Amino acid sequence: MNQVVAxxxxxxxxxxxxxxxxxxxxxxxxxxxxxVRLLLNEGADIPLEELPDDLQACLGQQMGAMRTVDRxxxxxxxxxxxxxxxxxxxxxxxxxxxxxSALDGKISRQTAERLRREAGVRELGDPWDRLRALDAAxxxxxxxxxxxxxxxxxxxxxxxxxxxxxxxxxPGPKARQITYAVSLTNSVTPEAVExxxxxxxxxxxxxxxRAFDDGPVERVGAILNSSTSLTRDDMLTGLDETDQGFADxxxxxxxxxxxxxxxxxxxxxxxxxxxxxxxxxxxxxxxAVQAGLTAVTTFILENMSGRMADQLREAIDEAGTVKLADxxxxxSGVIAVIRQMESDGxxxxxxxxxx
Numbered sequence: 001m002n003q004v005v006a007x008x009x010x011x012x013x014x015x016x017x018x019x020x021x022x023x024x025x026x027x028x029x030x031x032x033x034x035x036v037r038l039l040l041n042e043g044a045d046i047p048l049e050e051l052p053d054d055l056q057a058c059l060g061q062q063m064g065a066m067r068t069v070d071r072x073x074x075x076x077x078x079x080x081x082x083x084x085x086x087x088x089x090x091x092x093x094x095x096x097x098x099x100x101s102a103l104d105g106k107i108s109r110q111t112a113e114r115l116r117r118e119a120g121v122r123e124l125g126d127p128w129d130r131l132r133a134l135d136a137a138x139x140x141x142x143x144x145x146x147x148x149x150x151x152x153x154x155x156x157x158x159x160x161x162x163x164x165x166x167x168x169x170x171p172g173p174k175a176r177q178i179t180y181a182v183s184l185t186n187s188v189t190p191e192a193v194e195x196x197x198x199x200x201x202x203x204x205x206x207x208x209x210r211a212f213d214d215g216p217v218e219r220v221g222a223i224l225n226s227s228t229s230l231t232r233d234d235m236l237t238g239l240d241e242t243d244q245g246f247a248d249x250x251x252x253x254x255x256x257x258x259x260x261x262x263x264x265x266x267x268x269x270x271x272x273x274x275x276x277x278x279x280x281x282x283x284x285x286x287x288a289v290q291a292g293l294t295a296v297t298t299f300i301l302e303n304m305s306g307r308m309a310d311q312l313r314e315a316i317d318e319a320g321t322v323k324l325a326d327x328x329x330x331x332s333g334v335i336a337v338i339r340q341m342e343s344d345g346x347x348x349x350x351x352x353x354x355x
Contacts, residue, residue, distance in 0.1 A: 287327020
């Protein structure tokens with residue numbers, strides 16, 4: 001797309017093409033229109049909407065002024081365009097916005113945000129795509145101070161599932177007002193919808209970049225998940241003394257071997273065990289019995305094939321007493337498999353009533 005734009009910017013001797021067949025010599029703008037038309041005829045997906053509005057307008061006007069192009073002229077234009085493409089060794093996006101887009105994911109978010117603020121530019125792209133990427137809890141905070149009409153537009157632009165979640169978080173009376181206001185959105189113009197999207201998306205640009213993707217509860221919970229039970233219990237006791245509310249939130253974020261019966265669907269046990277090393281599973285189950293977590297061992301054994309369960313029971317008896325450190329490591333290995341499956345979307349943990 002950039003090459004087509006550059007191809008059409010430099011001017012060469014022009015010829016009036018309005019209402020007439022197009023022949024050489026041509027302006028660079030006319031040549032760019034020919035290239036675009038040819039690409040569209042061939043079914044190419046050209047992101048013309050990414051061009052500045054003035055260039056889109058110029059392209060439309062130029063194409064509207066042209067009629068037919070003879071084969072000789074078309075071949076000459078395409079040959080010139082191909083030669084210009086071949087002569088380009090390296091191209092840059094141009095401007096800080098294009099540079100940040102090219103460097104997306106390669107530089108830190110903090111640096112990108114600082115450069116964007118210094119240049120006084122906003123993120124490009126459809127603002128509604130950015131808003132759709134938010135969860136319902138974030139969206140409800142954005143629209144809580146907006147009018148009912150604006151909220152109705154937002155609700156109409158979201159996916160149905162996300163809109164339903166958002167509506168469920170809004171207090172009943174206002175939710176009913178917004179639902180009715182949706183029926184009045186037929187007269188809203190595309191320009192108004194775009195302005196609303198830009199206004200709401202601009203709030204995202206004004207939010208300071210966070211150093212951590214997860215909240216403190218999730219970070220502490222993840223750390224304690226990988227700690228030994230002795231360390232975990234000691235830390236939670238200390239948190240109880242310092243901040244009871246934070247300690248309770250961390251407990252809900254923690255998922256340990258002992259939580260398996262309450263948080264894992266029995267039907268998922270066979271799938272989980274396929275990803276666990278057999279020897280590690282034996283040590284984990286034997287260690288669970290020693291640690292007073294017999295209910296977990298029973299839950300796992302009762303939800304697999306009878307033949308495999310009998311083999312594991314024999315192996316657990318043969319293992320006898322296992323070292324505490326080995327048992328902890330083996331249990332952590334099983335938990336790691338469950339967490340990975342949850343992260344990949346292959347498993348959904350059961351939420352407790354408190355959650």
